[in-house]
Amino acid sequence: MRFIKFTGMVRAKLGILIPCRIAVSCSCGKPRMKLYNLDNSPYSARVRILIRQRDLPVDIVPPPVALRTDAFAQRFPLAKLPQLELDDGRSIGESAVILRYLNDIFPGTSPADPSPEARARDGMLASFADTHLAPALFPLFASLIGRADxxxxxxxxxxxxxxxxxxxxxASWPGDIGEPDVGDICLATVVAYTLEVGGALGAPDLMSGLEIANAWWNGVRQWPAVEQTLTEMLEAHRAFLAGL
Incomplete structure (x- = not known):
């Protein structure tokens, strides 16, 4: 299924013509897109949240070859997941890029066009997750699985x-988040891993006293796609640890 953007004029009440942009779906007989995914990956989880949140026509599948092999490196140019395979066979890597791409090609499934300020907030949250919080977390994860001292x-x-x-x-961007956007989704998976790893290392109270961050965290998890995917991700993480 593919969404087609149509721009034109529609006649409203009182006979006034107004511009419109409509996203319609059509069955084009082409293969569906595929998300090559790892259940325990916070980066794969981000894309799963968006797919579920907006009911996108993307199949979620495991990689067809074993990780960390020559075949994997040949199949996936960046040698990591997630990767989105388009219906024409081309692929897109990097979770934030995949999320933006899906936002762009399915305009009828996303919330109303955000303001420049909302887009700035969105970008800051995604950047914070990947360039501030995740680098602080990863050495702890490596320690937890015995790969770093x-x-x-x-x-x-x-x-x-x-x-x-x-x-x-x-605090600098107050207000309700509404439906989680890409920045909230990117941040949510890293925060979930942070709290999980912290708890496993004897620090279950990492967000204690952070009133605004806790309010955001509780709010974003009210969305079923977020809560379902975070639960799935952490269950897969625990299974991974149990198998070490």
Whole structure:
């Protein structure tokens, strides 16, 4: 199924012509897009949230070859997941890029066009997740699975510092988030992993005292697609740890 954007004029009440942009779906007989996915990956989880939130015609499938093999590197140019395979066989990597692409090609499924300020907030949250919080978290994850020897307490302090920065960032953009957008989705999966890893390392209270961040966290999880996917992601993470 493909969505087609139509721009034209419609006649409203009183006979006034107004411009419109309509997204309609059609069955074009082409293969559906595929998201090559890992259930325990916060980056794959982001895309699954958007697909479910907006009921997008994208199949979610596991990689067809084993990870960290020559065949995997040949099949996936960036040698990592997620990867979105288009209906013409081309592929898109990097979760944030995939999310933006899906937003662009399915305009009729997304909320009303956001203001420049809303887009700025969205971009800041996505950037914060990937360039501030995730780098502080990853050494702890590596320590948890026995692949790195780090000072856990000092690294936890770095995570706490980043969460304080998040509190300040959210405070500077007050208001209800409404339906989670790309920035909220990107941030939610990393926050979920942060709290999970922190709890496993004896720090279950990483967001204690962060009133605004906790309000955002509780709000974003009210959306069924978010809660379902985060639960699925963390269950897969725990299964991964159990198999080590």
């Amino acid at each position: 780090v000072g856990v307490e000092s690294q936890l302090d770095l995570v706490r510092l980043q969460l304080q920065h998040l509190e300040a960032l959210l």
